[in-house]
Amino acid sequence: MRQLLDRDTWIEIFQSIRKNRLRTFLTMIGVFIGIYIYIGLSGASKGLDNGFEKEFESVARNSMFIWAQTTSLPYSGFKTGRQIQLKLPDAEVLRKQIPEIMAIAPRNVRGIFGSSPGLITRGLKSGNYSVFGDFPDFTKIATKRIYDGGRFINDDDIEQERKVCVIGERTQRELFDEEEDPLGGYITIDGISFQVVGVHKFAGGGPFDNDSDIFIPFSTYRKLYNTGQDVSWFTIAAYDDADVVKVEEDIKATLRRIHRIDPRDERAIGSFNLGEAFNRIFGFSAGLTFLSLIVGVATILAGVIGIGNILLISVKERTKELGVRRAMGATPGEIRNQIIIESLVLTMLAGIIGIIAGAATLRLIDSLTQGGDFPYTNPTVPIPYVVGSLFLMVILGILIGLIPAQRAVSIRPIDALREE
Amino acid sequence: MIEIKDLHKSYQMGSNSLHVLKGINLSVEDGELVAIMGSSGSGKSTLLNILGMLDGADSGEYILDGVPIKNLSETKAAQYRNKFLGFIFQSFNLINYKNALENVALPLYYQRMPRKQRQEKALKYLEQVGLKEWAHHLPSELSGGQKQRVAIARAMAAEPKVLLADELTGALDSVTSYEIMELIQKINDQGNTILVVTHEDDIAHMCKRIVYLKDGIIEKDEKIEQVRAESYV
Numbered sequence: 012m013r014q015l016l017d018r019d020t021w022i023e024i025f026q027s028i029r030k031n032r033l034r035t036f037l038t039m040i041g042v043f044i045g046i047y048i049y050i051g052l053s054g055a056s057k058g059l060d061n062g063f064e065k066e067f068e069s070v071a072r073n074s075m076f077i078w079a080q081t082t083s084l085p086y087s088g089f090k091t092g093r094q095i096q097l098k099l100p101d102a103e104v105l106r107k108q109i110p111e112i113m114a115i116a117p118r119n120v121r122g123i124f125g126s127s128p129g130l131i132t133r134g135l136k137s138g139n140y141s142v143f144g145d146f147p148d149f150t151k152i153a154t155k156r157i158y159d160g161g162r163f164i165n166d167d168d169i170e171q172e173r174k175v176c177v178i179g180e181r182t183q184r185e186l187f188d189e190e191e192d193p194l195g196g197y198i199t200i201d202g203i204s205f206q207v208v209g210v211h212k213f214a215g216g217g218p219f220d221n222d223s224d225i226f227i228p229f230s231t232y233r234k235l236y237n238t239g240q241d242v243s244w245f246t247i248a249a250y251d252d253a254d255v256v257k258v259e260e261d262i263k264a265t266l267r268r269i270h271r272i273d274p275r276d277e278r279a280i281g282s283f284n285l286g287e288a289f290n291r292i293f294g295f296s297a298g299l300t301f302l303s304l305i306v307g308v309a310t311i312l313a314g315v316i317g318i319g320n321i322l323l324i325s326v327k328e329r330t331k332e333l334g335v336r337r338a339m340g341a342t343p344g345e346i347r348n349q350i351i352i353e354s355l356v357l358t359m360l361a362g363i364i365g366i367i368a369g370a371a372t373l374r375l376i377d378s379l380t381q382g383g384d385f386p387y388t389n390p391t392v393p394i395p396y397v398v399g400s401l402f403l404m405v406i407l408g409i410l411i412g413l414i415p416a417q418r419a420v421s422i423r424p425i426d427a428l429r430e431e
Numbered sequence: 432m433i434e435i436k437d438l439h440k441s442y443q444m445g446s447n448s449l450h451v452l453k454g455i456n457l458s459v460e461d462g463e464l465v466a467i468m469g470s471s472g473s474g475k476s477t478l479l480n481i482l483g484m485l486d487g488a489d490s491g492e493y494i495l496d497g498v499p500i501k502n503l504s505e506t507k508a509a510q511y512r513n514k515f516l517g518f519i520f521q522s523f524n525l526i527n528y529k530n531a532l533e534n535v536a537l538p539l540y541y542q543r544m545p546r547k548q549r550q551e552k553a554l555k556y557l558e559q560v561g562l563k564e565w566a567h568h569l570p571s572e573l574s575g576g577q578k579q580r581v582a583i584a585r586a587m588a589a590e591p592k593v594l595l596a597d598e599l600t601g602a603l604d605s606v607t608s609y610e611i612m613e614l615i616q617k618i619n620d621q622g623n624t625i626l627v628v629t630h631e632d633d634i635a636h637m638c639k640r641i642v643y644l645k646d647g648i649i650e651k652d653e654k655i656e657q658v659r660a661e662s663y664v
C-alpha cells in the first residue's frame with residue numbers, strides 16, 4: 012500500500028513503461044480491442060433496443076388484437092364452420108372478468124379486411140379512405156398524435172353520436188387546399204356530412220395504420236353503416252406488469268364462453284399479441300446485450316492474458332535489471348509489486364483508451380444513422396457496465412501480473428548478474 | 432569488518448558435486464583495500480557472491496560488521512545488502528533507461544529516502560567521481576570509464592560498510608582502468624573498505640593486500656606495497 016501511494020513507485024513504473032514503447036503498445040492492444048468491442052457491441056445493442064422502443068412508442072407495449080373467425084369444432088348443438096361475430100357488450104364482460112386489462116377499445120372499420128372503403132368527398136374533391144369507428148380509449152393503447160388545435164374522439168362524441176371525424180395527413184392534403192385550415196371544415200363520408208375536429212400525425216405503429224385513415228365515433232359509425240352491436244376487433248392493452256400471454260388466453264376463454272364456442276377450439280377467436288412480439292424483440296436485444304457481454308469479457312480476458320504473456324517475456328528480458336535492483340537492496344516484495352502495478356497500469360490504460368474509443372465510435376455511428384430507417388437510437392452503455400468492466404480489468408490485471416511477478420521474484424540475483 | 436571462518440561451498444552439477452570453496456579463512460579490517468586474485472575456477476567469484484549475500488555458504492561462518500550472516504530470508508538479505516554492501520560489476524550494470532543521477536540514486540530509493548534528499552546525495556557522489564555535468568545523461572551516452580564511475584558512485588551512495596568490486600576493470604582499456612583504480616584508491620584513502628576481485632596483476636598491485644585463491648583455498652595472503660595509480664596516468 013505504501014508503495015502504491017508513493018510517487019517514486021509511479022515514476023519507476025512510467026519510466027519502465029515509457030522505455031519499452033513498442034512492448035507497451037503491443038501489450039495494450041489486446042485489452043484495448045477487448046474493451047473496445049465490448050463497449051461498441053453493448054452500446055450498439057442498447058441503441059437497437061432504444062431504436063425498437065422508439066419505433067413502437069406509439070403503441071402500448073402490452074397490447075393485443077382480438078378478432079373472431081369461424082369455429083373449427085362443433086359445440087353445443089352448433090355445427091363446425093360457424094361465423095362468430097364479436098359484439099359490443101363483450102367488451103364490458105371482458106373488462107369485468109379480467110382485471111389485468113388496462114384498456115379495451117372495440118373497433119370497426121371499412122376499407123381493410125376486404126370491405127370496401129368509405130367514399131369521402133369535399134366539394135369537387137373525393138377519395139376512398141379507410142374509416143374507423145373508435146372509442147376514446149383507443150388512444151390509451153395506440154397514441155394518436157394530433158396536430159395543434161385538434162383533438163381525438165371524446166366521450167361526448169360517442170354519447171351524442173356526433174358526426175365528427177379525425178382525418179389523416181394525406182386526407183388533409185388531398186381534400187383541403189394548402190393554406191386551408193381543415194379544423195371545423197366539413198367532409199362527406201358516404202353521403203353524410205362530418206365536421207373535422209383533428210388531424211392525426213402518421214406514426215406507423217400498428218400493422219394496418221395509414222396516413223389517410225379517418226376516425227369517427229364508434230356510435231356514429233354503427234348508425235352510418237348499420238352495424239348494430241357488431242365489433243370488427245378489440246384492441247386491448249394489459250397493465251405493464253401483467254403476463255400478456257396469460258391475459259390473451261383469458262380473453263379468448265371468456266369470448267369462447269360468451270359465444271358458445273368449444274373451449275378447445277383454437278381457431279374461432281383470432282389474435283395477434285403485440286406484447287408477445289415485443290417481448291420477443293426485446294428478448295432479442297437483451298440476448299444481444301448478453302452476447303456482447305460474453306464476447307467482451309472473453310476478449311478482455313484474452314487481452315489481459317496477452318499482457319501477462321508479454322510481461323513474462325519482459326521479465327526475462329529485464330532479468331539483469333531486476334538482478335541489479337535486488338543487489339541494490341530491492342526486496343522480493345518490492346519487485347513483485349512493481350511488476351503487478353505495471354501490469355495493472357497497462358491494463359487500465361488500455362481499458363480506458365478502449366472505453367473512450369468505443370464511446371467515440373458509438374457517437375459516430377449514432378450521428379451516421381440519425382434520421383434513417385434503421386431502428387437505432389442513442390446508443391449508450393450503462394455506467395455500471397463500464398465501471399464493472401474496469402473493475403474486472405483491475406482484478407484480471409492483478410491476477411495476471413502475479414505470474415510474471417512470481418517469475419521475477421524467483422530469479423536469484425546471482426543468476427541474474429552472472430556474466431554471460 | 433569481515434570475518435570468515437572455514438567457509439565451504441559446493442555446487443551440484445547433475446550427479447557430480449563440485450567443491451568450489453574448501454575452507455576459506457579470511458579477516459578483513461576496516462579501511463583495507465584487498466585484491467582477491469586467482470585464475471578462473473579458483474572460486475574467487477563464488478567467494479565474492481557469498482560475501483555479497485547473493486549466495487549462501489554450505490558451512491562456515493561469515494560475520495559482517497559484527498552481524499552473523501546466515502540463513503537470511505530474501506527480504507532480510509536485500510535489506511542487509513542495501514545497508515552493508517555496495518556492488519561494482521565488470522559490465523557496469525547500469526539501468527539503461529535511467530540517467531546517471533537516477534542510477535546513483537537507486538540504492539537510496541530502496542532505503543526509502545525522500546526523493547529530493549536522494550537526488551542531492553546522488554549528485555554529491557557523482558561530483559566525487561567527477562561526473563556532475565553528466566548527471567542527466569543516459570548510460571548509452573557515456574563512455575565505458577564514465578559508466579564505471581557512475582557505477583562506483585552508485586555503490587557508494589548508500590554509504591555501505593564494504594564495497595565489492597567484481598573485475599571492475601575487465602571491460603576497460605588499461606588507461607581507463609588506471610583512472611578507475613585511482614578513484615578506488617582515493618575512496619579507500621577516505622577510509623572505505625574495498626574488496627576487488629581481479630585476475631590482472633597490475634590492478635591487484637594497486638591494492639594494499641592480495642589474497643591468492645587457488646582451487647578453493649587461500650594459497651597466499653600478503654600485504655603489499657601499494658602502487659599508486661596516478662604514477663601510471
